[in-house]
Amino acid sequence: MNIAMIGLGKMGGNMARRLARGGANVFGFDVSAETREGLAKEEANFRAFASVPELIAALPTPRVVWLMLPSGDISEAAFAEMKTLLAPGDLIIDGANAMYKDSQRHAAELAELNIKFVDAGVSGGVWGLQNGYCLMFGGDKDAAEIATPFMKILAPDASRGWTHTGPAGSGHYTKMLHNGIEYGMMQAFAEGFAMLKAKKEFDLDVAEIAETWRHSSVVRSWLLDLVAESFSHDVELADLNAYVPDSGEGRWSVLESVELGVPAPVMATSLYARFASRGNDDYAMKMLSLMRNAFGGHAMSKK
Numbered sequence: 001m002n003i004a005m006i007g008l009g010k011m012g013g014n015m016a017r018r019l020a021r022g023g024a025n026v027f028g029f030d031v032s033a034e035t036r037e038g039l040a041k042e043e044a045n046f047r048a049f050a051s052v053p054e055l056i057a058a059l060p061t062p063r064v065v066w067l068m069l070p071s072g073d074i075s076e077a078a079f080a081e082m083k084t085l086l087a088p089g090d091l092i093i094d095g096a097n098a099m100y101k102d103s104q105r106h107a108a109e110l111a112e113l114n115i116k117f118v119d120a121g122v123s124g125g126v127w128g129l130q131n132g133y134c135l136m137f138g139g140d141k142d143a144a145e146i147a148t149p150f151m152k153i154l155a156p157d158a159s160r161g162w163t164h165t166g167p168a169g170s171g172h173y174t175k176m177l178h179n180g181i182e183y184g185m186m187q188a189f190a191e192g193f194a195m196l197k198a199k200k201e202f203d204l205d206v207a208e209i210a211e212t213w214r215h216s217s218v219v220r221s222w223l224l225d226l227v228a229e230s231f232s233h234d235v236e237l238a239d240l241n242a243y244v245p246d247s248g249e250g251r252w253s254v255l256e257s258v259e260l261g262v263p264a265p266v267m268a269t270s271l272y273a274r275f276a277s278r279g280n281d282d283y284a285m286k287m288l289s290l291m292r293n294a295f296g297g298h299a300m301s302k303k
């Protein structure tokens, strides 16, 4: 079993390791020579290449190429390059957190060249090497069949943690909503623990509560496991800024809810909380203060 992994960052690097340890021959490329050469020293079944054309020339046909790159411009450039290097019958698996409509477009463009395509949502984060990844992938039946043995290595075991969701685009659509749910769950934990912490009267031990809730409670979950582990070291979070980025999936989930006319207030509120964390509601809050002052003469807090 041969597979190329293009992009050996936090996700791609560990996925390459898991594939190599699972018996696949992994042909790897990353823009960082240090990263790709380091992996080659670590893993017996991994070969590093200094350029994508060299890698593709060495990869036995029909080729399977897994792109594990940031979605957007970097992925688009990789697709453009792949179109010039791959041949009919080859397969591209896109593991990025990509917008599903982009994946539908990629599938159509590649089909014109008789190149197969699978869009794979990958969850598991930095723990995937150890625990396995959760994989949800879309694509035609024949493309999915070629991809499946690799999914079985990446998953927690061959029988679970992966699913062929349907046609091209459905894998990334499923992953988008997985992450939309993730936003809501994270927000709910954050709000609940903030309120536990704010109740000075009870002086609650929030680390102890997080740990306790891990066992048989309705809200036990891997997210809570991670919270409890972090709280066992620090509950004050004094070193952190209250600033949360987002990288697309939450926005796309909310936009999709509007397109479908399906209400998703939790996802929307969770997304807006992140915008607010960046100061994007400062002007609106200043206006609230101004209007209260204008109609009621209420004091305004000034710099």
Ligand SMILES: O=C(CO)[C@H](O)[C@H](O)COP(=O)(O)O
Residues within 6 Å of the ligand: 097, 122, 123, 124, 125, 179, 182, 245, 246, 247, 248, 249, 250
């Ligand atoms: O896919 C993931 C987890 O399932 C990623 O960690 C994701 O990038 C997190 O999304 P965001 O940056 O928008 O919080």
